[in-house]
Amino acid sequence: MQHLLRSFWRAALWLPAMLWLAAAPCAQAADETLRVGSKRFTESYILAEVLAQTAAPHTAAPPVVRQGLGNTAIVYEALRSGAIDLYAEYTGTIALEILKGSPADTREAMNAALAPLGLGVAIPLGFNDGYALAVRAADADRLGLRTLSDLAKHPELRIGLSNEFIGRADGWKGLAARYDFKQTPTGLDHGLAYEAMTARQIDAIDIYTTDAKIDHLGLRVLEDDKRYFPRYDAVVLYRLDLPTRLPKAWAALQALEGRIDEHAMIAMNARAELQGVRFDTIARDFLAGATKDGKTPPNAARGFTAKLFGPDLWPLARQHLLLVAVSVGVAILIGVPLAILVFPHLRLRAVVLGFASVMQTVPSLALLAVLISLLGAIGALPALIALTLYSLLPIMRNTVTGLAEVPHGLRLAGTALGMTPPQSLRFVLMPLALPTLLAGVRTATAIAIGTATIAAFIGAGGFGERIVTGLALNDRELLMAGALPAAAMALVSEGIFELIELWMRRHRRAPPSSLPPA
CATH class of the missing domain: 3.40.190.10 (Periplasmic binding protein-like II)
Incomplete structure (x- = not known):
């Protein structure tokens, strides 16, 4: 068990640094x-x-x-x-x-x-690619909808708008004031809006005037009769x-x-x-x-097979794996020592674990947006910080739980053998808490694999790139081509942790290789 514990710490110390160096771009070539x-x-x-x-x-x-x-x-x-x-x-x-x-x-x-x-x-x-609102041609003919002023006269019609358009300075707020719209729009992804129109879940959407699906789906673009939108x-x-x-x-x-x-x-x-x-x-x-x-x-x-096994599969897998490995590795380096430090102090332990729990509840996109604002950067750095914060809670909580589960008698036995507190931690507490700690790392890894797909929204790469593109195109096959490899990575990680736990169970009863002198 002791050599397993030493191997665990050695991997935790070196793996993040090695992977980070492998992922870092060459600074000398950046200017070119x-x-x-x-x-x-x-x-x-x-x-x-x-x-x-x-x-x-x-x-x-x-x-x-x-x-x-x-x-x-x-x-x-x-x-x-x-x-x-x-x-x-x-x-x-x-x-x-x-x-x-x-x-x-x-x-x-x-x-x-x-x-x-x-x-x-x-x-x-x-070319000019302006904003406009569109409705189904059949509804336009039935209700006599030709302009945005006509649409405003029908508050019963459901409007679905992209979230960006709802929040833009030239978006919904000003448009509603100019035309006196009474509807409360539903926010949805632009790529999904056309599908929602086809399913008759909404009656009007915001579109770009160069969108290819306008004619394909039989939509009618409404005239901006009060000239609200500028040229784009x-x-x-x-x-x-x-x-x-x-x-x-x-x-x-x-x-x-x-x-x-x-x-x-x-x-x-x-x-x-x-x-x-x-x-x-x-x-x-x-x-x-x-x-x-x-x-x-x-x-x-391209068909589904070509999308799934496209030339970007390995680069995206490498990016995804690096995001997960580095963030979980850093979370181990931070979370385990911190959990050991606060373990004897009940109030401090509650505060630290409470803070980690709060971080776990922050929506990932909101956290990424805050980190981009604070760091002034996009890409891997804010994504790694976010994933590390999400990985802290299961690692810290399981470390504390594992330490708490060590029988009191074994603690006393270590003291009776003359062990100092650091020796007791190294030779008694941590070896017995290691299976529970490892379960926390296993949970953190699963969370990181799933959450890393969101990192593509800020240019950090990974399988989320396919998912983001699939959303933009409303392409279910491309969505699945991103989701399936991420799910496969999660299953592989579960299998690896299962093998590690099986190996630990077989060696758990082996006597320690060495003990400190009494």
């Missing part, structure tokens, strides 16, 4: 790497690939595409902090969400306002140091100006949402001039 971000909807995924592939021949290292980072606030924070260099944004969003003002009349005025932030706007891509011309929002840091890549990106019209964008969205074509394939075909008719080349669409 173009980092492209995207929001969490189809068009943004595609445009990120278009930008990255356009610049790729002109960069020393392949561009890094950080897909599906989240809503405007998260992607903007990633840009401001330097986690990404640029992403496709829209003029109305920049004016109202980022600059918190009215739409600028010119790009020059917008750049003047962004310059103090170290950001700029450039490369208008050539697609542009590139970038860090001002980018043109000097990567001049050749920046020159190549300039060639995209005016190249994507609304017809081309709708066709690309349709290939992703209706035909299941990969985003990188869509971007590659567009840049090669192969998607003007919106048709899909043979074998471009």
